[in-house]
Amino acid sequence: MAEYSVIGTSLAKVDAPERVTGKATYGADLDLPGMLWAKLVRSPYAHARIKQIDTSRAKALPGVKAVITAHDLPPLPKGATAPLVGEVSIDMSAIREIVMASDKVRYHGQVVAAVAATDPFIAEEAAGLVDVAYEPLPVVEDVLQAMQPDAPLVHEDLHTLEEATQERSDQPSNIATHLVYIRGDVEAGFQAADAVIEKTYTTQMVHQGYLEPQACAARVEPNGRVTLWTSAQGHFTVRTQLVTLLGLPASQLKVVPMEIGGGFGGKALALFEPTAIVLAQKTSRPVKLVVSREEVLRATGPGAPAVITVKAGATRDGKITALTTTMRYDAGAFPGSPVARGLLVGLAPYKLDHMVAEGCDVLTNKPRVQAYRAPGGTPAAFAVEALLDALADEIGVDPLAFRQKNAAEEGDPLPLGMPLNRIGLTQMLKQIETHPCWTTPLKGPHRGRGLALGYWIGGSFTSSAEVKINPDPPPPFLLAPWT
Amino acid sequence: MKQAIALNVNGELHDALVDSRETLLDTLRYKLGHMGPKEGCGNGNCGACTVVLNGAVVNACLVFAVEAAGADVTTVEGVAAEGNLHPVQQAFIEHGALQCGFCTPGFILSAKALLERNPNPSEPEIRLAISGNLCRCTGYDKIVRAIQAASQALSQTA
Numbered sequence: 001m002a003e004y005s006v007i008g009t010s011l012a013k014v015d016a017p018e019r020v021t022g023k024a025t026y027g028a029d030l031d032l033p034g035m036l037w038a039k040l041v042r043s044p045y046a047h048a049r050i051k052q053i054d055t056s057r058a059k060a061l062p063g064v065k066a067v068i069t070a071h072d073l074p075p076l077p078k079g080a081t082a083p084l085v086g087e088v089s090i091d092m093s094a095i096r097e098i099v100m101a102s103d104k105v106r107y108h109g110q111v112v113a114a115v116a117a118t119d120p121f122i123a124e125e126a127a128g129l130v131d132v133a134y135e136p137l138p139v140v141e142d143v144l145q146a147m148q149p150d151a152p153l154v155h156e157d158l159h160t161l162e163e164a165t166q167e168r169s170d171q172p173s174n175i176a177t178h179l180v181y182i183r184g185d186v187e188a189g190f191q192a193a194d195a196v197i198e199k200t201y202t203t204q205m206v207h208q209g210y211l212e213p214q215a216c217a218a219r220v221e222p223n224g225r226v227t228l229w230t231s232a233q234g235h236f237t238v239r240t241q242l243v244t245l246l247g248l249p250a251s252q253l254k255v256v257p258m259e260i261g262g263g264f265g266g267k268a269l270a271l272f273e274p275t276a277i278v279l280a281q282k283t284s285r286p287v288k289l290v291v292s293r294e295e296v297l298r299a300t301g302p303g304a305p306a307v308i309t310v311k312a313g314a315t316r317d318g319k320i321t322a323l324t325t326t327m328r329y330d331a332g333a334f335p336g337s338p339v340a341r342g343l344l345v346g347l348a349p350y351k352l353d354h355m356v357a358e359g360c361d362v363l364t365n366k367p368r369v370q371a372y373r374a375p376g377g378t379p380a381a382f383a384v385e386a387l388l389d390a391l392a393d394e395i396g397v398d399p400l401a402f403r404q405k406n407a408a409e410e411g412d413p414l415p416l417g418m419p420l421n422r423i424g425l426t427q428m429l430k431q432i433e434t435h436p437c438w439t440t441p442l443k444g445p446h447r448g449r450g451l452a453l454g455y456w457i458g459g460s461f462t463s464s465a466e467v468k469i470n471p472d473p474p475p476p477f478l479l480a481p482w483t
Numbered sequence: 484m485k486q487a488i489a490l491n492v493n494g495e496l497h498d499a500l501v502d503s504r505e506t507l508l509d510t511l512r513y514k515l516g517h518m519g520p521k522e523g524c525g526n527g528n529c530g531a532c533t534v535v536l537n538g539a540v541v542n543a544c545l546v547f548a549v550e551a552a553g554a555d556v557t558t559v560e561g562v563a564a565e566g567n568l569h570p571v572q573q574a575f576i577e578h579g580a581l582q583c584g585f586c587t588p589g590f591i592l593s594a595k596a597l598l599e600r601n602p603n604p605s606e607p608e609i610r611l612a613i614s615g616n617l618c619r620c621t622g623y624d625k626i627v628r629a630i631q632a633a634s635q636a637l638s639q640t641a
Binding site: 010015016017019020021023024025031211212262290292293 | 502504509512513516517518519520521522523524525526528529531558559560562563568572575576577579581582583584585586587588591617618619620
């Protein structure tokens with residue numbers, strides 16, 4: 001370490017001084033001259049047809065400058081998608097419906113209208129004066145119930161996509177996508193096993209819990225261009241979505257990233273920015289939209305819950321002979337749960353000669369899930385690791401030895417068939433054998449120790465760097481001025 | 484209904500015309516321009532809006548502005564005297580006791596108030612003093628270390 005003066009040393013965060021002094025500017029901290037406050041109108045039903053929206057009482061309230069519904073958003077070309085970097089994808093028609101529902105609401109708290117007013121109290125009062133007539137529909141909120149043929153349909157026109165063949169089912173269904181990855185002969189594998197265990201695990205919806213509720217502000221400049229300030233996880237991603245959703249040329253839209261009070265995956269989609277922009281366009285005044293904690297928890301989109309069945313067999317000496325799993329991920333009201341990711345990362349750490357991995361992306365009347373720290377990985381790892389622990393216990397093999405016996409190595413195929421790069425898993429497990437975390441005797445009651453494997457993919461996106469040398473004293477060298 | 488109130492914020496006198504349902508937090512942020520205190524929950528759970536009101540550590544989102552009429556208020560903007568960082572602020576920087584920073588203004592005030600009433604707190608006393616402040620980025624341990632370091636720094640200068 002002494003070899004270097006920089007590498008190996010701890011540096012203070014470059015942006016720490018503004019944070020400890022309260023000077024860091026987050027989305028809600030914008031206070032623009034002439035600014036209006038927006039408030040969203042949300043559905044009190046988890047599933048209902050919107051029969052009529054009457055905005056006249058809200059518009060008549062003094063101080064209210066605009067009230068908008070989904071009809072005020074530009075029409076979206078059918079099948080419009082935006083290339084969305086990140087860990088979960090979504091098609092833009094779903095984003096448009098989450099921004100503002102057009103024909104029916106599919107979860108409790110889905111936005112149906114928005115108001116802009118001169119102060120937040122008036123905006124809130126006006127939101128309560130938007131009269132929406134609903135026709136309530138039967139609700140489906142459980143993944144397994146949603147998969148039944150007679151379940152209420154979250155989307156009447158959605159047919160299951162069979163991922164392998166790219167064909168759609170004849171009947172509409174709440175299963176948006178069905179995936180199957182098969183390797184070897186699982187029946188033969190289970191025949192060769194000395195013990196076989198099957199269990200089903202249910203995990204819950206969990207919210208990212210960022211401390212800062214979503215906040216953004218939009219202003220239409222005199223030349224018609226739009227400036228948007230937002231606390232989001234990637235302003236280029238937000239801009240890409242807005243270009244598609246609002247039909248604005250990218251050259252007409254400037255997205256300014258504000259400090260972000262935590263995101264953890266939950267602030268990658270442009271769910272609030274379109275509303276702020278359309279309200280600013282309608283009123284020709286800057287508009288700020290800040291949601292409340294209640295709105296955050298109720299309707300912003302948590303990490304996906306899942307119901308996962310795992311069955312595995314092993315020989316007495318601890319070798320896995322076959323493994324099957326069915327992972328059913330709850331996407332909420334629009335397709336796109338991270339189930340494919342769950343299948344990949346749940347099984348990646350193991351050598352599996354005989355395997356069937358099946359996944360279902362299932363729709364329910366709940367907020368559309370969003371990314372959350374290794375999206376899809378945690379439910380899958382929990383189920384696979386718990387089942388394998390139970391299997392190791394059944395055959396009387398130590399959990400570490402069991403993992404060592406079955407650990408994947410460089411070149412082994414991932415569930416989709418691609419070979420693993422060098423992952424160092426066997427070396428890591430070898431280190432654990434003698435590590436104090438594993439070897440220190442446990443003392444006292446109610447103490448235990450566990451071991452589980454986890455896997456996550458690496459990724460990289462387009463990036464660039466610019467180095468600029470300023471002539472501060474002492475100059476590293478003289479820059480010749482242009483002549 | 485609006486009411487005129489006077490507030491002494493960080494040693495500076497202000498008048499404000501406030502709505503009777505307006506919180507002290509909103510007055511500080513949107514009438515007086517002190518954006519340091521944050522609203523994370525609006526119901527007294529997260530502590531991001533922590534300020535010192537007449538010597539007491541409070542959640543500014545739970546105080547009506549009209550209740551604070553005539554009060555002395557310290558926000559995070561008033562912690563660095565004459566532009567010099569307070570030892571608590573310095574320690575938060577040095578110990579990396581922050582990530583997104585949204586909770587930091589609240590923690591700074593809770594910690595500063597603790598050290599003013601108890602210059603040498605034990606670790607449990609520190610943890611109790613910051614129990615009303617939530618940090619989602621998982622920084623409690625570093626925050627505790629930072630407050631311990633600030634306590635030491637203050638005792639050396641005292």
